[in-house]
Amino acid sequence: MNNALNRRRFITSLTQVLGTSVLMNTPLLSQAQVPATSHAPLTVGQVMALILKSISGAPFPKTVDTLKSGSESQRVTGIVSTMFATAEVIEKTAAAGANFIIAHEPTFYNHLDETDWLKGNEVLRYKQDLLNKHGIAVWRFHDYWHSHRPDGIAKGMLSRLQWESYSDAGNPLLLTMPSTPLQQLIGHVKQKLDIKLVRVIGDTNQACRRVLLLPGASGGRNQIRAIADANPDVVLCGESSEWETPEYVRDARRQGQKLSLVVLGHIMSEAAGMEWLVTWLQPQVPGIRVSYVPSGNPFTYV
Numbered sequence: 557m558n559n560a561l562n563r564r565r566f567i568t569s570l571t572q573v574l575g576t577s578v579l580m581n582t583p584l585l586s587q588a589q590v591p592a593t594s595h596a597p598l599t600v601g602q603v604m605a606l607i608l609k610s611i612s613g614a615p616f617p618k619t620v621d622t623l624k625s626g627s628e629s630q631r632v633t634g635i636v637s638t639m640f641a642t643a644e645v646i647e648k649t650a651a652a653g654a655n656f657i658i659a660h661e662p663t664f665y666n667h668l669d670e671t672d673w674l675k676g677n678e679v680l681r682y683k684q685d686l687l688n689k690h691g692i693a694v695w696r697f698h699d700y701w702h703s704h705r706p707d708g709i710a711k712g713m714l715s716r717l718q719w720e721s722y723s724d725a726g727n728p729l730l731l732t733m734p735s736t737p738l739q740q741l742i743g744h745v746k747q748k749l750d751i752k753l754v755r756v757i758g759d760t761n762q763a764c765r766r767v768l769l770l771p772g773a774s775g776g777r778n779q780i781r782a783i784a785d786a787n788p789d790v791v792l793c794g795e796s797s798e799w800e801t802p803e804y805v806r807d808a809r810r811q812g813q814k815l816s817l818v819v820l821g822h823i824m825s826e827a828a829g830m831e832w833l834v835t836w837l838q839p840q841v842p843g844i845r846v847s848y849v850p851s852g853n854p855f856t857y858v
Contacts, residue, residue, distance in 0.1 A: 601628025626693025758816025776800025
């Protein structure tokens with residue numbers, strides 16, 4: 557999300573920029589007990605409680621990671637992981653016989669999923685009716701997944717890029733790799749993350765060894781601080797306001813720094829982390845199918 561206010565905590569000097577948290581009250585999940593028999597039917601609340609057991613400090617007193625539809629008491633028939641619970645993802649979830657969507661980003665078009673400002677809106681009503689029709693619960697999984705060790709989004713991205721061996725143990729998103737032309741590095745990232753188009757500030761012939769990954773959108777201040785601390789050759793970010801990090805990089809290059817910026821797009825920079833959630837969660841919920849349904853990039857390029 558673009559809003560980086562009140563981030564719960566910084567993970568490290570680099571992983572602090574993985575996501576943002578404008579906070580709100582969390583539902584009372586502590587009362588949901590996971591059945592002693594792992595194959596017993598699970599409710600939405602029990603799956604949530606099971607996941608939170610693996611995250612230090614959870615449940616958080618304030619978080620955007622709340623239920624957006626459905627109830628904790630409903631029995632889970634299948635779980636879908638995705639970036640956005642789009643109308644298409646909802647329909648595919650229902651067609652697969654699943655009724656629980658775990659989404660990384662908001663469902664109702666703003667960070668807090670507030671709907672008062674959309675009262676009477678036809679698009680909001682359409683989506684809510686679709687969720688109610690199919691009896692689907694939607695839980696946002698943003699703050700908790702970034703707070704998992706390892707950060708779930710970072711882990712999925714590094715795994716998909718096959719760059720885990722280059723990662724710094726202290727700062728997982730700072731990579732030191734064999735000298736690679738920026739153009740070649742961009743090609744690899746586009747192919748592995750299924751990105752059609754990127755935006756670049758810099759020299760595509762530049763040799764890169766130090767690569768800073770900043771998936772998602774953490775805000776210009778966090779991005780710029782991370783760049784100053786890491787001194788990378790290139791930054792691969794999800795998105796950034798044009799008046800913030802891109803202008804910093806432009807001035808840094810004018811100053812004489814060999815620094816490039818590649819803007820990947822928010823969704824596709826983090827999607828691999830939600831796909832990795834399937835691998836992580838499936839063994840913990842035997843008898844329930846967990847699958848990944850991509851929400852995809854909504855843009856075409858003309």
